[in-house]
Amino acid sequence: MTDARAAMPCMVIIPCLNEAAHIEALIDRLMPSAERLDMRIIVVDGGSSDATPAIVKRIAAENPHVRLLANPRKLQSAAINLAVAAYGDECASFIRIDAHGDYPADYCDRLVEEAEATGADSVVVAMATRGFGTFQKATAIAQNSRLGNGGSPHRQGTKGHWADHGHHALMRVAAFRAVGGYDESFSHNEDAELDYRLRAAGYLLWMTGKTYMIYYPRASVAALFRQYLGYGRGRAKNILKHRAMPKLRQMLPLVVMPVVAGSLLAFLNWTALLPAGLWMAACLGYGIWMAVMQRNPYGPLAAFSAMVMHLGWSSGFWLQLLDLRKREVEPS
Secondary structure, three states: OOHHHHHOOEEEEEEEOOOOOOHHHHHHHHHHHHHHHOOEEEEEEOOOOOOHHHHHHHHHHHOOOEEEEEOOOOOHHHHHHHHHHHHHHHOOEEEEOOOOOEOOOOHHHHHHHHHHHHOOOEEEEEEEEOOOOHHHHHHHHHHHOHHHHOOOHHHHOOOOEEOOOOEEEEEEHHHHHHOOOOOOOOOOOHHHHHHHHHHHOOOOEEEEEEEEEEEOOOOOHHHHHHHHHHHHHHHHHHHHHHOOOOOHHHHHHHHHHHHHHHHHHHHOOHHHHHHHHHHHHHHHHHHHHHHHHOOOOOHHHHHHHHHHHHHHHHHHHHHHHHHHHHHHHOOO
16 A cells, blocks of 8 residues: 555445434434544535434535535445445545444544555444344343354454454445446345455455444334345345355354244144244253353343344345246246
8 A cells, every 4th residue: 555545534424314313312422533634524414304314414505524415325335335435436435324323533544554564455344233212222132142142253253353244334445336236126134235245356454453333223113123134135145146155154044044934834733833932942042041040030031132133044045045036937
């Protein structure tokens, strides 16, 4: 990496939708780093029906670091693409910020330092999942555990290392543009899909151990199920697009939807209940183990959250495959 490349500015991109309750506090948290690093903060609004655009416009009128863009397509992938198209010529890199997450005060500083120290084309981070209400706390515990994340490195946190995938944080504009940016046909898993193309093109991803983001999970069963339904669909689209074999930790949850659906045959033979019963028993057993061995009172409820996640992910995956199959057999 040349000195000229390192000296070029970075920008922060915040895709958002209806984040009036959070956006001003988030910008305030990022502003010291933006001033230290001479970064623009680009808020890309997907058509909010609340006061989000008005709040950002007011802040932008008072602070030249802040800009507002409209995102007619609403998707986060489209928001990043739009911001890079508008301002990418002025920046060597960008930092993706989730409007409903939280970040250490020096988050951007650490990312820029890691990019300069490693020469990575993308610096990704681990997520520390936290919650407030009872169900959200239990879901956070599930997502931080092997039961909920299958040992995913960007969920567990780790020391710095070269990686295949992680939560997107800082990325070189040149690398992003070279592979075509985010695929806007993906509403979920657009980050994993882009990482696949980056690696295939020879770009390097560095998982930093020097900072992280704080993620707040969905606070209701229905919202959590819908989220993981989308994740499952996105993972299936990614695998089908690139003909890439899923990892073992991704393959195991695939059996959940079939065994749950198979339990409907119990009126023919009660043994049809056994596969789903074994899955439920394994999850609840893990939750009880957390309650006893880790002295975590949320363990059993965390097991329930994990089951919702497993079922949602598996259902989304198979529905995506069935949808593709349906389109292939339909007459043109």
